[in-house]
Amino acid sequence: MGEGCCRVDDHSDAAARAWLNEALRKVEADANRSADTHLHVFPLPPDWGVDLYLKDESVHPTGSLKHRLARSLFLYSLCNGWIREGTTIIEASSGSTAVSEAYFARLLGLPFIAVMPRSTSPEKIELIELTGGRCHFVDQPGEMYDEARRLAAQTGGHYLDQFTYAERATDWRGNNNIAESIFEQLALERHPVPAWVVVGAGTGGTSATIGRFIRYCRFDTRLCVVDPENSAFFPAYESGDMGHTTGMSSRIEGIGRPRVEPSFLPTVVDQMMVVPDAASIAAARWCTTVTGRSVGGSTGTALWGALRKVADLRAEQRPGSVVTLICDGGERYAHTYYDDSWLRGQGIDIAPFTATLERFAATGEWAEPDL
Template sequence: MNDTELMNDSEPMNDSERDWLAWAITRVEADANRSADTHLHRFDLPDQWGVDLYLKDESVHPTGSLKHRLARSLVLYGLCNGWITSTTPLVEASSGSTAVSEAYFAQLLGLPFIAVMPRSTVQEKIDLIEFAGGQCHLVDDPAMINSEAVRIASEQGGHFLDQFTHAERATDWRGNNNIAQSMFGQLTLERFPVPEWIVVGVGTGGTSATLGRYLRLQKHRTRLCVVDPEGSAYHRAWTSGDREVRTRGSRIEGIGRPRVEPSFVSAVVDRMELVPDAASVAAMRWTTERMGRSVGGSTGTNMWVAAQLVAQLRAEGRTGSVATLICDDGRRYARTYYSDEWVRTQGWDLAPYTEVLEAFAATGEWHGDAL
């Protein structure tokens, strides 16, 4: 049974539920209201290059990642559509940061939360979800987590939050302090307040949809570059025009998918770049060392291409700025991306990519195409 059927079969809201709904929405909005907006950091590049690079730090949200915004939007969307009531269990198919953030909001509202996850999910993520009061339902076949989440939600009278379908529609892309409006507000006093490029990865597609739509609404000439890790379907689908592409999936947590999800709005994307996994991890470590701030693998994916765009602007004799995101806290990956032993087991050689980044930092030139 889908959400529309559940909504059509429901009884009109009584006064008790109406009061609870008002309380719940206030609780969710208060979480946003008491949190300062995320910082926009200027990456250290020589002023004489004439190109500035910024990173919006989404790791400082209460649940430590960009997905805090998405979880808040998904819960508000469910509340305002009448899909979430005072007794509704919340269910998600996710092994990553989205489930951590959704568990937080479920706990905020006193609702049960169940994350359907592959059995291979790292213990750190399971611990974070359980710390926030959620339950983890583990399945052997990762391809089955979506259908299993639908089954559990149906059997328990719950609401399947379904991030990959609802992400692009749950967020108010016109403004209302979304990530795009926030970023442009913070850039107002910079020497190049309207970036030449914004670089983001794609997981659900919600962030790229929000940014791309906002850029068009505000009539900015900023172009949107979406980065995709190897093994993901998005880049291949965007370049071929075939949304039915199927791939093995991504090894960079938080971005990339084995199929194109409904929330990916390809028409708002100006450019897509495919990034090798070793480049993502090398750029992650390089960024952490340069900024003194631990970042995750998807931030490395962003930075590999953001540096390339900075070098491209310089090579073309142009000035301007490039903006991207710190997606989550790198401390979550101490046993994986930051572990040399673990990286070796993946067959990744980071050295050639680190050399490209060091040469970029020294000269402003990009030689990554030779790899």
């Protein structure tokens, strides 16, 4: 063999490429089978001149917005050569992302381990385990990242790292991402370009995708990111200190983080709003009552912010539309947000916030609770 040549195991390489091709086919086939999620009209008086829409991400095969993220992370890792046949998949997740990733790992016949806080809802733990995943618990949320890396090194596996790769694994220019889907579904509405899109931030990937898409398409839409208590995103956004940490976990699963995650892009956010946990839970329960669709706490956070933007448009006498997301279903939180004894144990009183919502629905006027 001449100098500079190298030996290639053609059989091994062909087998690896064949496995990759089949893995990609399976992931893409899942997307092909899953119809786009619905955009529901939230019931508001037509004469208000403002329409509110809920993009229902709970109807994905794994029941949440995170199905999109998990699919993108697997495609990204497969095409980068990070996932191969037999690779153990590791993720740091408080629940819904892990549920979706466990689904895709099983689809590809790969072992999956979710590293999560012990406080994660039992419903989510059960869903992960039913899908064939294994849960590995830590005492503090901030411990998840290093423990996930340690397990990946120990098993020779791959740490998907949603918090770093969420903003880059999704094609923000289009390709049926959530932003493109929203604007296509609004095309025949009376206000097809929304004044505001309101979302929460967990990884920051959804807000990054939507914010970039809005700018890329030159829409006049503004992006509002809502943040629960104890999260680092809002204080970092307000101060400009992206190194801000809280050392505390969010009680609203799926959003809010003790640190600013790498996928959070403050430069594509037009406004941030802090929503009290009691308001998030009150809005989730109220939404379930009003629409008949059971929703989780992060949906409540987003809905509270979206209704605030509806109230702002009314106060400004500006017709328009507002869009937010149903992130997941309320059935995952039967033992927490929908359990009155859990609320009492947490010292959460939702009554004043429920009264605000009911008064707004009746009068169209927003008044913050007098606590």
